[in-house]
Amino acid sequence: MKKAFVAALLILTAMPLLIGVAALPPHGDPDTPVHTHISARYLEEGREEAGADNIVTGVLLNYRGLDTAGEVTVIFTALMAGLAVLISHKKQPEGDAAYDAAEAAAEDAPVRAPVSPVVSFVVRLLAPFIALFAVYVIVNGHVTPGGGFQGGAILGALFIALTIVLGRERTRTLMPRLAQPWMQGAALLTFVGVGIVGGALTGYFLGFPADASLHLARKLMMLVLEAGIGLGGAAVFATLFLQMEAE
Amino acid sequence: MLEALWNNVDYVASVVLFCIGLYIIIAKNNLIKKFLGLNIMETAVFSFIIALGVIDGGDAPIMGAGAHAPFSSPVPQALVLTGIVVAVSTTALALSLIIRIYRQCGTIEADELREME
Numbered sequence: 001m002k003k004a005f006v007a008a009l010l011i012l013t014a015m016p017l018l019i020g021v022a023a024l025p026p027h028g029d030p031d032t033p034v035h036t037h038i039s040a041r042y043l044e045e046g047r048e049e050a051g052a053d054n055i056v057t058g059v060l061l062n063y064r065g066l067d068t069a070g071e072v073t074v075i076f077t078a079l080m081a082g083l084a085v086l087i088s089h090k091k092q093p094e095g096d097a098a099y100d101a102a103e104a105a106a107e108d109a110p111v112r113a114p115v116s117p118v119v120s121f122v123v124r125l126l127a128p129f130i131a132l133f134a135v136y137v138i139v140n141g142h143v144t145p146g147g148g149f150q151g152g153a154i155l156g157a158l159f160i161a162l163t164i165v166l167g168r169e170r171t172r173t174l175m176p177r178l179a180q181p182w183m184q185g186a187a188l189l190t191f192v193g194v195g196i197v198g199g200a201l202t203g204y205f206l207g208f209p210a211d212a213s214l215h216l217a218r219k220l221m222m223l224v225l226e227a228g229i230g231l232g233g234a235a236v237f238a239t240l241f242l243q244m245e246a247e
Numbered sequence: 248m249l250e251a252l253w254n255n256v257d258y259v260a261s262v263v264l265f266c267i268g269l270y271i272i273i274a275k276n277n278l279i280k281k282f283l284g285l286n287i288m289e290t291a292v293f294s295f296i297i298a299l300g301v302i303d304g305g306d307a308p309i310m311g312a313g314a315h316a317p318f319s320s321p322v323p324q325a326l327v328l329t330g331i332v333v334a335v336s337t338t339a340l341a342l343s344l345i346i347r348i349y350r351q352c353g354t355i356e357a358d359e360l361r362e363m364e
Contacts, residue, residue: 006270006273006274009269009273010266010269010270013265013266013269014262014266017262017265018252018259018262019248021252021255021258021259021261021262022248022251022252022255023251024255024258026254026255027254027255027256027257027258027298027301028301028302028303028304028305029302029303030302030303030305030317032299034299034300034320034322034323035300035302035317035320038322039300039320039321039322042308042321042322043308043318043320043321046310046321047310053309053310053311054308054309054310055308055309055310055318055321056308056309056321056324056325056328058321059321059322059325060325060328060329064325067329068329071329071332071333074332074333074336075332075335075336077336078335078336078337078339078340079339081340081343082339082340082342082343083343085340085343085344085346085347086343086346086347143309143311144309145307145309147328149328149331149332240339240343243343244342244343244346
């Protein structure tokens, strides 16, 4: 009975989608609205106007900078919500005391599952190269595929791999307690900072100076934004992982 | 109809992926598996949007040495990057909630949770 219901529902979902897909213009057709409206302009002038060889980065940080600021807010909110959900079950006094108690409990936690020596060796061996790659992806976001989000994801994954292999006591030194809130909010703070600088230069929040002589300023603003997004993203992933792992 | 579908086989693949994700959400009992299904559905939508921006024989929209016109549209790619980040955020929140449910109820099977009420 249930299987028949599921099958019927899937068919009911798939049929309209397939009919709609069949009515779309052929895949790869250059005359579709996707290619004839704003993309054409981005592709023609984006390089000079936005200051990035990678047009996707130009669209993301320059033309749609406010969008990306909102996106960064979404990650930060997800972090806050995740922490609220995971922490609130501990019935301890609020404030720093709760934090200390949680940390002490985490340190007293029973031994972790043993890590295979092969995995441990490979992660230790590759860690510096992965870190270098992440930094490369972040700072080259405007000339090659990549950017802050991608590099941040690589950095965060590296942190998680290191935490699994070395244990949280040793990786926690990578995120000192005092710097933690700044790192978690890095992306948002960078957007606000660069937005204000852009505002001082152009009169619009997050405005990029359009003048050709300010080419370097545009590049620099983009680089700062990418670095902030990368650091912030990595810190958010790392914090969420640490919080989920803490039992 | 069949010929049109064959011309748009990239989009059809997204539809198939979407239905796989939907099937997992409906049929599986484990909450984590349900969210994997949701992630598969999201991937289907992302691949569909990316496929819309592709142009026959087009290059990646990155100017510089060796780049040649026509270029694929950069707008869908930027939109999907935003979408992926939001998807990651929802997944992180969902996993946090699942961990919380497990601590509270000791199970993450949907039917057992329903019986507990």
